[in-house]
Amino acid sequence: MNTTDEQGGFDADVAVIGLGAIGSSAAWRLATRGVDVIGFEQFEPGNAWGGSTGKTRLFRVACLEHPGLPPIARRARDLWRELEASAGERLFLETGGLMIGPPDSHIIEGTLAAAAAHDLPVERLDADEIARRFPAHALMNPGDVGVWDPEAGILRPEAAIVAAAAAARAAGARILTGTRVVAIEPDAEGITVRTDAAEYRVRQVAVTSGPWIGHFLPELPLTPHRVIMTWFRARDGHSADLDRLPVFIRSVPGHDTWIWGHGVVPADGAKTPREFGGFDAKVGPEFDGPFTADDPDAIDRVVHPGETDEIRDLVAATFPDLEPEPSDVTTCIMAHTPDGQFLIGATEHPRVFVGGGCSGHSFKHASALGELVAQSVVGEPHFTDAAFLDPRRFSA
Numbered sequence: 001m002n003t004t005d006e007q008g009g010f011d012a013d014v015a016v017i018g019l020g021a022i023g024s025s026a027a028w029r030l031a032t033r034g035v036d037v038i039g040f041e042q043f044e045p046g047n048a049w050g051g052s053t054g055k056t057r058l059f060r061v062a063c064l065e066h067p068g069l070p071p072i073a074r075r076a077r078d079l080w081r082e083l084e085a086s087a088g089e090r091l092f093l094e095t096g097g098l099m100i101g102p103p104d105s106h107i108i109e110g111t112l113a114a115a116a117a118h119d120l121p122v123e124r125l126d127a128d129e130i131a132r133r134f135p136a137h138a139l140m141n142p143g144d145v146g147v148w149d150p151e152a153g154i155l156r157p158e159a160a161i162v163a164a165a166a167a168a169r170a171a172g173a174r175i176l177t178g179t180r181v182v183a184i185e186p187d188a189e190g191i192t193v194r195t196d197a198a199e200y201r202v203r204q205v206a207v208t209s210g211p212w213i214g215h216f217l218p219e220l221p222l223t224p225h226r227v228i229m230t231w232f233r234a235r236d237g238h239s240a241d242l243d244r245l246p247v248f249i250r251s252v253p254g255h256d257t258w259i260w261g262h263g264v265v266p267a268d269g270a271k272t273p274r275e276f277g278g279f280d281a282k283v284g285p286e287f288d289g290p291f292t293a294d295d296p297d298a299i300d301r302v303v304h305p306g307e308t309d310e311i312r313d314l315v316a317a318t319f320p321d322l323e324p325e326p327s328d329v330t331t332c333i334m335a336h337t338p339d340g341q342f343l344i345g346a347t348e349h350p351r352v353f354v355g356g357g358c359s360g361h362s363f364k365h366a367s368a369l370g371e372l373v374a375q376s377v378v379g380e381p382h383f384t385d386a387a388f389l390d391p392r393r394f395s396a
Contacts, residue, residue, distance in 0.1 A: 009201070010190060010201045010202055010203055011038060011200040011201050011202060012036045012037060012038035012174070012200070012202045012203075013035050013036040013037065013202065013203050013204065014030055014035055014036070014037050014038075014202060014203065014204045014205070014206060014377055015037075015038050015039075015040065015184075015191070015193045015200065015202040015204075015205045015206070016030070016037060016038070016039040016040070016173075016205075016206045016208055017040050017181045017184070017193070017205060017206070017207050017208060017209050017216065018040070018041065018042075018050075018207070018208045018209030018210055018212065018213075019039050019040070019041035019045050019161070019165055019168075019175065019177075019208075020041075020045075020050045020051065020052050020161060020208065020209075020210050021051070021052045021157065021160075021161060021210070021358070021362065021363050021366035021369075022208045022210075022355040022356060022362070022366050022369045022370050022373065023039065023041075023206070023208030023209070023210075023355065023370070024039075024045055024161045024164035024165045024168065024370070025079070025164045025366055025367045025368075025369070025370025025371065026206050026208055026355055026369075026370035026371075026373040026374055026377075027039040027164075027165070027168035027173045027175070027370075028164045028165075028167045028168040028171060028173070028370065029370050029371045029373075029374035029375075030168075030173070030206075030374045030377060030378070031168050031171035031172045031173040032171045033374065033378055034172075035374075035377070035378060036172075037168065037172070037173040037174070038173070038174045038175075038176065038200065038202065039165070039168060039173055039174070039175045039176065040176050040179050040180075040181050040193070040195065041165075041175065041176070041177045041178075041179065042178070042179065042180040042181070043177070043178070044177050044178070045161045045162050045164075045165035045175075045177070046157075046158035046159065046161045046162040046165075048158075048330075048332075049333075050210050050211065050296075050332070050333060051210045051211060051332050051333045051334055051335065051358055052157040052158070052161055052210075052332070052363060052366075053157065053158060053330065053332045054157065054229045054282075054330060054332055055156070055157075055158075055231075055279050055282070056154045056155065056156065056157070056262065056265070056276075056279060056282055057154065057155045057157045057363040057364060058097070058152070058153075058154060058155075058247055058249075058260060058261075058262065058364060059073070059076075059077070059092060059094075059152055059153045059154060059155050059247075059364040060073065060097055060149055060151075060152045060247070060249075060364060061073045061074060061077075061114075061120060061149060061151040061152065062099075062111045062112075062114045062115045062120050062122050062147065062149040062151070062152075063110075063111075063114050063361070064099065064106060064107055064109075064110030064111040064113075064114060064249070065110065065340060065341070065359075065361050066110075066114070066341060066388060067113045067114045067116075067117040067118075068117075068384070068385060068386070068388050069114065069365065070114050070115075070117070070118040070120060071118065071383070071384040072365045072368045072369065072372075072384060072386075073151075073364060073365055073368070074151075075367075075368040075371065075383055075384070076364060076365045076366065076367045076368035076369075077092065077151075079367035079368060079370075079371065080092045080155065080160065080367055083160065083163040083164055083167060083367065084163075086163065086166070086167050086170070087159070087162075087163035087166065087167075089159065089163075089275050090156075090273040090275045090276065091155060091156050091159055091160045091163060092153060092154075092155050092156075093153050093154050093155075093273065093276050094151065094152070094153040095152065095153045095154060095242050095246050095247055095262070096148060096149065096150045096151075096152055096153070096246050096247065097148070097149045097152025097153070097246060097247035097248060097249075098125075098130070098134055098137060098146055098147075098148055098149075098246055098247070098248045098250065099111045099146060099147045099148075099149065099248070099249050099250065100130065100137060100140060100144055100145070100146045100248065100249075100250035100251055101144055101145070101250060101251040101258065102141070102143055102144060102145075102251065103143070103145050105251065107249055107250070107251065107258060108145060108147060111147045111149065112124075112147060115147070115149075120149070120151070121150060121151075122147050122148060122149050122150075123147070123148040123150070124145065124146070124147055124148075125145065125146035125147070125148055126145055126146075127140055127144055127145065127146075129146070130144075130146045134244065134245070134246065135244060136239075136240055136244045136245040136263065136319060136321050137245070137248065137250065139253045139317075139318055139319075139320070140251070140253060141251055141253050141254070144251055152246075152247045153247060154247060154262055154265075154276070155363060155364065156275065156276065157363055159275070160366075160367075164367065164370070176195075179195050179196070179197065180195060180196045181193055181194065181195050181209075181216075182194050182195060182196055183216075184205050184207070184216050184352070186205075186349055186350065186351060186352060190202060190203050190351070191203070191204065191205050191351055191352070193205065203351065204351040204352070204353065204377055205351065205352050205353065206353045206354070206355060206373050206377055207347075207352065207353070207354045207355070207356070208354070208355040208356060208370075208373065209356070210296075210333070210335060210356055210358065211224035211296035211333040211334070211335040212224075212296050212297075213335065213343070213354060213356045213357075217347060217349075217352070217354060219348070219395070220343060220347075220354065220357075220391060220394070221337060221338050221394050222335050222336070222337060222343070222356070222357055223289075223291045223292075223293045223335065223336050223337075224293060224294055224295075224296045224333055224334070224335045225291040225292060225293060225294045225333070225334060225335075225336070226294045226299050226300060226331055226332075226333060227284075227287070227331065227332050227333065227334050228303055228307055228308065228311075228329060228330075228331055229282070229284060229329065229330050229331070229332060230282070230283060230284065230308055230311050230326040230328070230329050231279065231280040231281060231282050231283075231326060231327050231328040231329075232280055232281045232282075232283055232315055232319075232322040232323055232324070232325075232326060232327055233264075233280050233281070233322070233323045233327045234264055234280075234281070234321055234322060234323070235320075235321060235322065235323055238320075238321040238322075239264075239321065240263045240264045240281050240319070240321045240322055241263050241264050241265075241266055242262060242263045242264070242265060243263075244263060244321075245262065245263030245264070245281060245319070245321070246262065246263065247261075247262045248260065248261060248262065250318070252314050252317055252318050253317050253318060254317055255314065255317060257285065257286055257314065258285075258286050259283055259284065259285055259286070259311075259314050259315075259318065260283070260284055260286075261281060261282045261283035261284060262281065262282055263281045264279065264280055264281045265277055265278065265279040266278075280327045280328060281319075281322055283311065283314075283315050283319075283322075284311065285310060285311050285314060287334065287336075287360040289336060291336055294333070296333050299331065299333055300331070301331050303329045303330075303331065308326050308329060311326070312324045312325060312326065334358055334359070334360050335356060335357060335358055335359070336357070336358075336359045336360065337357040337359055337394075338394070339393075340359045340360075340361075341357070341359065341388055341389055342355075342356065342357045342358070342359065342362055342365075342369060342389045343355070343356050343357035343389065343391040344357075344369055344372050344373060344376070344386055344389040344390070344391070345372070345373070345376040345386065345389065345390050345391060345392075346376055346390075346391070346392070347391050347392070348392060348395060353373060353376050353377050354373075354391050355369055355370065355372075355373040357391075368383075371383065372386050372389070
C-alpha cells in the first residue's frame with residue numbers, strides 16, 4: 001500500500017520514528033512549530049518494552065556526565081512543567097539530590113565542573129554534615145565528601161511520554177501506534193518510510209527509536225543492552241522516605257564502585273503528589289561497561305536467580321535502613337555510545353536526523369533533546385551549544 005497522493009506529493013514534512021523519551025518530545029516540538037509531522041511507534045507511548053520504563057527516572061541539573069548538560073537539563077525542566085500543565089498531572093518532583101564520593105572522583109569533580117561552568121547553586125558537604133542531614137547516607141568510605149544539588153528530583157517516565165505524545169497530537173501531529181517501521185529509503189527528492197503495512201513519503205526523517213536506531217543507522221556506534229532495575233523496601237521500624245534518602249549517586253562503602261537511586265516514595269500523598277506515591281526505594285549499580293550488544297527484539301524479560309546478587313550486596317553495604325533483597329524487579333534496554341554522550345542532530349545522510357544514544361542518563365533531558373532534534377530538523381539555531389552531541393563526531 002502506498003499512501004502518497006497521485007500528484008507525487010508527500011504524506012508529511014517530517015516522520016518521527018519511535019515515540020519514546022526523545023521521539024515523543026521531538027514530535028511535540030516539531031508540531032508546535034507548525035511542521036506537518038507523522039510519528040510512528042511500534043507499540044504504544046509509555047510502553048514497557050523500550051528504554052523508558054521503570055516508574056521513575058532521576059533528574060539532575062549539576063550533571064556530572066558533561067559540563068554542557070546543565071542548560072539542557074534546565075530547558076527540559078521547563079518543558080516537563082509545560083507538559084504537566086497540558087496533561088493535568090504531576091510529572092516532575094523536585095527533591096534535591098546528593099552526590100557522594102572521594103574528592104577526586106568523577107562523581108564529585110564532574111558535578112562541581114558542571115556547577116562551576118553554569119554558576120549552579122550546589123552545596124559542598126563533609127561527611128559529618130551528610131550524616132546529620134541525610135542519616136540514611138551515614139555509611140561512607142573514609143574521606144568521602146558530598147555535593148548537594150537542590151534542583152535534582154525524579155520524573156515519571158511512562159506518564160511523561162504519554163503526555164508528550166498527547167501534546168504532539170493536540171498540536172497537529174499524526175501519531176500511528178502499533179506500526180513498526182522496517183526501513184527508511186532516502187533518495188534525491190525525499191525519503192520513503194516503509195512500515196509493516198504501508199509506505200509513506202516524507203521530506204525528512206528523525207530517527208528516535210532508542211535501542212532500535214541501529215536498524216536504520218547501522219554506522220552509528222551504538223550498543224543496545226539489557227538492564228535490570230530493582231526496588232527495595234525499608235526494614236521494619238526504619239524510614240527510607242525521600243526526605244531521609246533523597247536522589248543520590250554515590251560511592252559504596254568498602255567497594256570500588258558506585259550506585260544511584262532514590263528513597264521510598266510514600267503512597268498517602270502527604271509528603272508528595274499522589275501520582276508519585278507507592279514506590280519502594282529504587283537503587284541501581286553503575287553502568288560504565290564494557291557492554292555486550294543485545295538484540296532489542298530478543299531481550300530476555302525474565303530476571304533469573306543470581307542476577308540481583310551484586311546490587312543486593314551493594315545495598316546491604318550502603319543502606320542499613322533497606323531490606324537488601326529486592327522487593328520488585330524489571331528489565332529495560334539502554335543504548336550506549338563510546339563516549340557516553342547522546343546522538344542529537346544531523347547525520348551523514350541528507351534529510352536524516354537522529355535523537356538517541358541514552359547512555360544511561362538521557363531521560364531527564366529528553367524533552368529538551370526533543371527540542372534540539374526539532375531545531376536541527378527545521379534549521380533553527382540550538383538553544384544551547386550541543387556540538388558535543390553531534391552524531392558526526394564519530395566519523396570526523
